[in-house]
Amino acid sequence: MAGIWVYAEHKDGKLKSTAAQLLTGARTLAETLSEEVVAVLLGSGVEAMAAPLGPLGADKVLVADAQPLGQYLTEPYCHVLTTLMKERQPSIFLGPASSIGKDLFPRVAARLQTGLASDCTGIGLTENKDLKLKRPVYAGKAFIEVVISGRPAMASIRPNTLTPKPADSSKTALSEKISVSIPPEAFRVKLKEVVKGKSEKVDLTEASIIVSGGRAMQNSENYKILWDLASAFGEGATVGASRAAVDSSYASHDMQVGQTGKVVNPNLYIACGISGAIQHLAGMRTSKVIVAINKDPEAPIFQKADFGIVGDLFKLVPALIEEIKKIKAHD
Amino acid sequence: MNIVVCMKQVPDTETKIRLKEGNGGIQTDGVKWIINPYCEFAVEEALRIRERNGGQGTVTLVCMGPDRAVESIRTALAMGVDKAIHLNDPLFEGSDNFGVAKILARAIQTIPHDIILCGKQAVDDDASQVPQILAEQLNIPHVMVVEKMEVDVANKKVTTSRRIEGGAKEVLEVPLPAVFGADKGMNEPRYASLPGIMKAKSKEVKKVTAADLGLKPEEIGVAAAKVKIQAYSLPPERQAGKKIEGGDPAQVAHELAKWLREEARVI
């Protein structure tokens, strides 16, 4: 019973939504493999987050709670994880394709000399019970199916790919505290400073709703209406931009969606004044629902939109804010 | 300061992807090949670091790829890179990220390297794995999604800032040698100048094979891949859905909100 492990990411003392998503995926695999589901929790002062992982699907939680893990750094985290994995030999290790997951997982896989598929959008098992994954390549213009037969098989999963099951409060997980000892060599890179972003909003890659503005926004001030619309949708909603808008300094770099920006996977993507260039589509084509607002009835974005509105975004967005507020007021 | 840039040649981002019959990957005829955009930032940064450093040190390009990659290697040389190692061997084909990193590591071990610049991601496999695996194999640190580098030559260290979530940044101090994965926005890559293009013709491009690196066939290529590709597919075409033209904005917005809640069920 080697176990299917899940990296439980957290921020500001709260589990990230990916933890529940990954645990749901791990549970499905566990049914076929008859193995236990283990969540690993790394950080400083994180013990309180162990209990909620049981109802979300973990049989067991390994808690590595130590002051030096208070800030994420690749090598200390890599050391703790690989030491644990060598000792306990999990068969599968899943993590989020988040900023931390994308940085950490390849290094962990390299140290264990094992296979990793990154940024996957589908997960399953072959007839031989090997881990099978689907992942986008060529900016989502194609998909590959890959199989990892070595152990541990590792994968990072794109946020919002797996729909989490609601927490089952009758379930609890056994929590085990891990003693942490990290050699000084692991601290050769020093974190000097964390410069906070302008918005404390949810990150684009994890957002469930994104309102995006393009060149049509004309200036940075006009983005206010998009932020207002995102606020009307509530938690989990944020604002994105096209490269044209970023290049014109209407929006900041970290807001760019697309091939050379962020690849996003929300439930709802609203493109306002974005034409739908192939490099932009590359970043948002897996969105579950796409809405486009554009003046030009011929804009290519309409070919990808589930709901298209031909019209002026400066009239439509304010009207939509009112409508969403009305709906939310009744909830 | 000796700088190594790992560059991958990839299809142009405008390419319409078509598949070969029977899972053979993508059709490459008619594809325009370019320097991976993130690797272009890496090339530019290497040149700027050397310029800021009074032109001291060598910038060496390392590229694993078939014959056609020579064209992109020449482009980088024309931008100002000093010389190149072209890892070109049919045995390399079909390597997974681990295999590629292993081949790059072997090659880099043979040359002086203080800074190794990569792209944060290759826009064909979109893996974002090779730089980290490479760093692990060389037993040196890596920093990914880098937007800024300040090199302290005397103390052999780099102060770098990298993008993390929510628009936040981390400032890190990294002892050299180390691997850096360049992100967009790090710089504006230059165009090759005409004299640059002329000069590039006489610069050295050294072809290196598996045997040159002491790598056995079973250690690399498809055979050694830990991650095996089983099938290629195209994404389901998104169908255009409802489209409303004209009408009163308030009415249209009402219809959209209703649709989002009752039909799409996303709010």
Ligand SMILES: Cc1cc2nc3c(=O)[nH]c(=O)nc-3n(C[C@H](O)[C@H](O)[C@H](O)COP(=O)(O)OP(=O)(O)OC[C@H]3O[C@@H](n4cnc5c(N)ncnc54)[C@H](O)[C@@H]3O)c2cc1C
């Ligand atoms: C290597 C490479 C990488 C790239 N990477 C990216 C990337 O990551 N992300 C990205 O987005 N792009 C990327 N691009 C750029 C891409 O090709 C397009 O140029 C860009 O996406 C266009 O942005 P846009 O749609 O905002 O602007 P435009 O194409 O100019 O479109 C503006 C749209 O707004 C509409 N409009 C104008 N006024 C209004 C109004 N009042 N109301 C409603 N609609 C209005 C117009 O009809 C038009 O369709 C890349 C390009 C290259 C070559």
Ligand SMILES: Nc1ncnc2c1ncn2[C@@H]1O[C@H](COP(=O)(O)O)[C@@H](O)[C@H]1O
């Ligand atoms: N074949 C290659 N030759 C040289 N560098 C490569 C190669 N493949 C990947 N790299 C480097 O690794 C980075 C990330 O690639 P990937 O991990 O494939 O997304 C690229 O931007 C390059 O800097």
